[in-house]
Amino acid sequence: MMRARLLEATLDCLVERGFAGTSTTLVSERAGVSRGAQLHHFPTKNDLVVAAVEHLTERRGAELAAAAATLPDGPRRTRAVVQMLGDHFASPVFDAALELWVAARSDEHLLAAVGPLEQRVGRETHRLTVELLGADESVPGVREMVQATLDLVRGLGLANTISDDTRRRRRILDTWADTLDTVLKGTTR
Amino acid sequence: MMRARLLEATLDCLVERGFAGTSTTLVSERAGVSRGAQLHHFPTKNDLVVAAVEHLTERRGAELAAAAATLPDGPRRTRAVVQMLGDHFASPVFDAALELWVAARSDEHLLAAVGPLEQRVGRETHRLTVELLGADESVPGVREMVQATLDLVRGLGLANTISDDTRRRRRILDTWADTLDTVLKGTTR
């Protein structure tokens, strides 16, 4: 319970203040957990943050699964799938992940933990996307287009961190969904 | 001259150690500039870093222009343009920009300087891309696909910061170029 509170507080700080602005003292205060208790569960800041990555991953999965359940069938499905991914990569969840991503870039310990984890999450997200789109990856080029879709929403998510970009994202993803449908044609439904 | 050395040192630190790991002391040492001299040119860390953004922008422009001059004509041009953009967004230049981008997310002063600047650079990059591709933006969907291309390479650049992603990027962008050509068909050349 203490553990969970600490992890949530860490993620909140990450979103609000960034990695550097997230001090262990601040986290313990936010979580309403004493400094000693915190140090008991997570001896160092890195331990704390790495654990937060794990926790975040679970939330990522849960959020995507929940959103996926509400998707419509029929000709508008591709568009809905793509918009769902776009929204997900524009949420605070992405902000927190981005902070970790960038922090790990120049911290080998963090990288050792975040790298493999993010790779795993990436594969899982890819699998889910293929499933939601009903794409046939045995067709040449289809796999690359699915990957491109995920990298595209990642790029859109990045753009969204600085200024609200929702309208532009909607337009771009609508157009992309049409293109994607053309490429996948004959393999979906 | 001192100014330029400070800016270059700042960018080097940014790439190697990230925003938080870039201390003003470290920068002055690297640049071979005394602390007082540094404080004369840039009173605060923010001033230093904001100026570095400006400087980076110029380098960005110069690098892109240089690369653009070597592009081939003919049917392979789209592929070459897209790969060029992909390489550019996977270079240290992007790493430095990413650090600033993320740091600005949770620092309003930095955001006030980086936001408008990055918007300007974005527009300029868009304009250049349209020109290089010979795209006709009056055709519906074309503008969105050009934007999508830029957001895609941004996403690929982000993925590349953690682990070297060159092979995957090549494959994805090759496929993307084919799709892009189909959409632009009749409007190019």
Add this chain to the structure above:
DNA sequence: CAACAAACAGTCAAGCCTGACTTTTTGTTG
């Protein structure tokens, strides 16, 4: 119920970063 271990709480010193302050050098103008 007593004893022991684990979780929790609070305090604090060492280290680092930033930016202010003082002194020295360089260069320009009358």
Add this chain to the structure above:
DNA sequence: CAACAAAAAGTCAGGCTTGACTGTTTGTTG
């Protein structure tokens, strides 16, 4: 060439963060 202003150099104190240390509560087992 003298005087003055601008640039550069060096020093340093204040503030913040981290993680180590010590004391207290809770809970479990014999």
